[in-house]
Amino acid sequence: MTDEIFMRRCFDLARLGSGSVSPNPMVGAVLVHDGRVIGEGWHQRYGEPHAEVRCLASVSKADQLLISQSTLYVSLEPCCFHGKTPACTDLILREQIPKVVIASLDETPEVAGKGVKILRQSGVEVVSGVCGSQPNLPSDVRNVFVSQKRPFIQLKFAKSIDGYMGKAGRQVWFSNHYSQVLAHKGRGAFDAILIGTNTALTDDPSLTTRHWFGKSPLRIVLDRRRILPGSLKLFDNSAPALVVTERRLPSDKPSGTLQFVELDFDDGLLVNLMDYLFEHQVSSIIVEGGADTISRFLEINIWDEAAIFTTPLRLGKGILAPTPLGKQVMSYQLGSDNLTILSNEHQGR
Numbered sequence: 155m156t157d158e159i160f161m162r163r164c165f166d167l168a169r170l171g172s173g174s175v176s177p178n179p180m181v182g183a184v185l186v187h188d189g190r191v192i193g194e195g196w197h198q199r200y201g202e203p204h205a206e207v208r209c210l211a212s213v214s215k216a217d218q219l220l221i222s223q224s225t226l227y228v229s230l231e232p233c234c235f236h237g238k239t240p241a242c243t244d245l246i247l248r249e250q251i252p253k254v255v256i257a258s259l260d261e262t263p264e265v266a267g268k269g270v271k272i273l274r275q276s277g278v279e280v281v282s283g284v285c286g287s288q289p290n291l292p293s294d295v296r297n298v299f300v301s302q303k304r305p306f307i308q309l310k311f312a313k314s315i316d317g318y319m320g321k322a323g324r325q326v327w328f329s330n331h332y333s334q335v336l337a338h339k340g341r342g343a344f345d346a347i348l349i350g351t352n353t354a355l356t357d358d359p360s361l362t363t364r365h366w367f368g369k370s371p372l373r374i375v376l377d378r379r380r381i382l383p384g385s386l387k388l389f390d391n392s393a394p395a396l397v398v399t400e401r402r403l404p405s406d407k408p409s410g411t412l413q414f415v416e417l418d419f420d421d422g423l424l425v426n427l428m429d430y431l432f433e434h435q436v437s438s439i440i441v442e443g444g445a446d447t448i449s450r451f452l453e454i455n456i457w458d459e460a461a462i463f464t465t466p467l468r469l470g471k472g473i474l475a476p477t478p479l480g481k482q483v484m485s486y487q488l489g490s491d492n493l494t495i496l497s498n499e500h501q502g503r
Contacts (some may be wrong), residue, residue: 157227159183161257164191164229167196167205171344173368174199179260179296183209185251186208186463187224188438192217193441202444206232210249221245222250226429230293231260231282243272253279261297263481287405288449290459290483298458299437304428306438307456309448310337312463312491313475315422319445325357328465332488340461342368346431346439347397348478350376350447350478361442372396377446378419387409404475424450461498463488 167182175197181404185193185207188410195208203211207226232242232254242496246254259267259282270280285291295306320326328337331335331455342363343348349359354375362370370393377383377399380387388395391411399406400419408414417426431439441451451457 160186160227161229162253162484163168163191163194164227164257165285165292167194168229171197171199176345177296177435178290181205181228181230182292183223183229185209185213185224186227187217187220192220192224192272201238201289204239204242205229205231206245207239210245212229212302222252224245224251225253225255226251227255228264229257230296231256231258231265231267231293232268232273233260233262233265233270234289235264236467239418241267246273247276250279255284256282258291258293258297259284260293261301263300289337290497295438297488300430303458303483305431305436306458307428307451308340308344308438308440308459308461309451309457309476309478310340310440310442310461310463311445311448311475312465313466314467314469314472316468316470317475318358318472323356323468326467326469326472328467330461330489330491332467333463333465333491333493336488336493337463338363338365339368341371341440344365344371344438344440345436346372346425346448348376348439348441349372349443351378351382352446353444354382354386354388355443356444357498358387359442362389362393371440374398374439376423376443378421424454424456428456437494445473445476446490452476452478457498459498460494462488462494462496464494466490468503 163184164182168180171180178200179238182196184191193213195212196204223230226458234243252274274279298306308444311319347361360371373388373393373395375388377397380399380403394411397414397416402414406414415430417423441448460480478496480498483497484495486493
């Protein structure tokens with residue numbers, strides 16, 4: 155088996171931590187001796203043991219003598235500082251693992267290549283960049299968050315086959331059941347989800363993961379003049395909600411599930427909002443708003459990924475769908491629908 159195959163197993167393991175480890179990265183680890191996997195693990199929950207720790211703890215008693223003769227595959231550079239848990243580089247050196255293979259460096263300032271340097275200086279063979287050039291890595295969210303000091307941003311929308319997102323003032327259902335389930339599963343992997351005023355009024359969405367198990371994201375709505383009624387599903391207390399507005403009303407009382415933030419709705423709105431979310435440890439966000447909201451992100455080029463559902467429905471006229479310019483990295487057929495994933499190779503701050 156090749157390094158790439160073992161690393162892809164690391165990626166699969168890493169994604170098992172989706173929705174549970176933020177703002178930490180999703181990480182998977184596999185320990186291999188002579189082509190046989192003798193241990194594997196992943197970071198399961200924020201504040202709990204890292205992937206490398208769980209991987210080595212999973213090795214059977216019969217195989218523990220093989221640890222010092224094995225290769226450790228990790229989807230992200232091992233940490234080298236003591237945070238909520240001890241440094242993984244210390245563990246690797248203590249267990250005398252002779253070779254470590256990683257997919258990508260951790261851009262966290264306290265790490266950023268230092269983990270690799272520590273291991274190499276101690277005589278460990280380190281191979282980096284295995285599968286690390288491919289898009290949509292589990293580490294992408296973390297590296298955007300720590301290097302650009304903003305959440306990883308996914309733009310998500312559905313469109314008709316003739317290029318329309320909907321009709322003004324009217325709710326239009328596009329996606330089939332398969333697409334809806336996948337979309338709800340995707341929500342659970344993100345910390346937050348954002349829409350604009352028009353989408354809130356027209357569609358009255360719940361923005362929860364009701365078609366999938368797991369936590370629902372923080373629901374964020376742009377409501378410049380505070381015109382949204384409290385009867386909307388956004389405010390039903392089933393998940394936390396954040397209202398972004400220019401003016402608070404006397405009745406706007408924060409609670410356990412409802413918060414408010416006042417920001418100027420000028421050219422700096424989105425950057426200032428991303429700064430606010432970064433400060434509050436929101437590491438990833440889905441922009442599921444209408445065409446106007448998504449176009450704002452495109453205009454200032456702060457987005458990392460676009461998930462576009464194309465359906466066989468023809469509208470003939472209506473609201474034109476945005477056209478993100480990015481590299482296609484995935485395409486799925488979901489019954490009659492198609493999901494295309496684009497990566498923004500020139501994302502901005």
